Amino acid sequence: MPLRLPAWTATLAWKAAVFIAVMCCALAALLGVLVHVAVTNQTVGQARDRALTRLDDATEQYEAGGRLGPGAGIDPPGLPGPLRDLAVGGERGTMVGDHDERPTVWAAGPADGGRAIAVQVDYAQGARTIDGLDRAILGSSVLAIGATLLVGAFAVTRVTRRLHLTARVARRISAGDLDARVHDPRTRDADRHQDEVATVSGALDTMASSLQGKLLSEQRFTADVAHELRTPLTGLHAAAELLPPGRPTELVRDRVSTLRTLTEDLLEISRLDARSERVEFDAVRLAPLAERVVRASGAEVDLRIVRDIVVDTDGRRLERVLGNLVGNALKHGAAPVTLTVDGPVITVRDHGPGFPGYLVDHGPQRFRTEGTSKGHGLGLTIALGQARVVGARLVFSNATRGTGAVAVLTLPYEEPGGDDAVPTGSSPAGA
Secondary structure (H helix, E strand, O other): OOOOOOHHHHOHHHHHHHHHHHHHHHHHHHHHHHHHHHHHHHHHHHHHHHHHHHHHHHHHHHHOOOOOOOOEEEOOOOOOHHHHHHHHOOOOEEEEEEEOOEEEEEEEEEEOOOEEEEEEEEOHHHHHHHHHHHHHHHHHHHHHHHHHHHHHHHHHHHHHHHHHHHHHHHHHHHOOOOOOOOOOHHHOOOOOOOOHHHHHHHHHHHHHHHHHHHHHHHHHHHHHHHHHHHHHHHHHHHHHHOOOOOHHHHHHHHHHHHHHHHHHHHHHHHHHHHOOOOOOOEEEEHHHHHHHHHHHHOOOEEEEEEEEOEEEEOHHHHHHHHHHHHHHHHHHOOOOEEEEEEOOEEEEEOOOOOOOHHHHHHOOOOOOOOOOOOOOOOHHHHHHHHHHHOOOEEEEEEOOOOOOEEEEEEOOOOOOOOOOOEOOOEEEEOO
């Protein structure tokens, strides 16, 4: 299996910390190497100069026939072989090595008889200086990296907190809370320079305000149109009732009734959009309510009561939700249509072609049609809105086994201490 890093490694703060740490380590290593090389070259250069100076003195004493001083000699023991070969070849040179387990700088030059004259200079102090410098560079690098990480983490955390706030506000807007705003203080002063996060926050607030204004305008337009249509439709309905019996009269009355229903649905949606609905909670037993919905549908619907319970909800709105779901199943699905009550979970299923893909993915959309098929009108939109009003969750899906659309309504419910559930059998109901 491929190696997967923990989820927290995907955060911006972690990536910034790793980047800062790598850059600090690289910079500290580069500076440390440069300082180490410079100091080492200087220290070794000074030791080589001293060794060459002593080699000059020893050569003069040797040529004058005098006695060589301490640390000088002809082919002394411990003289590195490469340096002796260089001196025997007629050249002078120096080399850093060890003698008696102590750092030593050797200098050698040619002598008569194919021999080499050499001197040694103790290099222990220079080696200790370089070792101390390396430890100081390492310690200061660790402190500098730690301090930089702390400062960088503080700065990045401030930015990521603002980004998280912006993301939370964006999710709230997506969920329908159009009053949500970031209100970044940096965006309040137009003369103040803004960073990229403030720019994004300001753009999100502007977008939310514009979206809210457009939605409110559309809601007002829909409500005004529906309200203005009520009066002429009422008069048209009364006039249609005065027409003589016949097929044309039936068509007119049917169309007028459809227009009145559509107008009432638009007004209901406008109230749901404006969140002006008042909920009246009461103890409602689900089995009798489901039976009323089935009887009101005027069609053969299979009612199955797996577990009957009493919930605290708005019975009128719940009946409206179930009525719309059953009506949609009868209109757009195929028999048999089943209404199942299993505790707080109520399921409506048909055996038709199922919900369109857009509806399953994004929920019902008003008056939308898919190809040449009928749209789902406003019934499912109203059902979803009323379900939210009573605090229920309505999910649309298609059957995994066989065909058909499935609407699952889950009501808020807490299991009582006693056994309040009343199990019953399955009973078909119809017109």
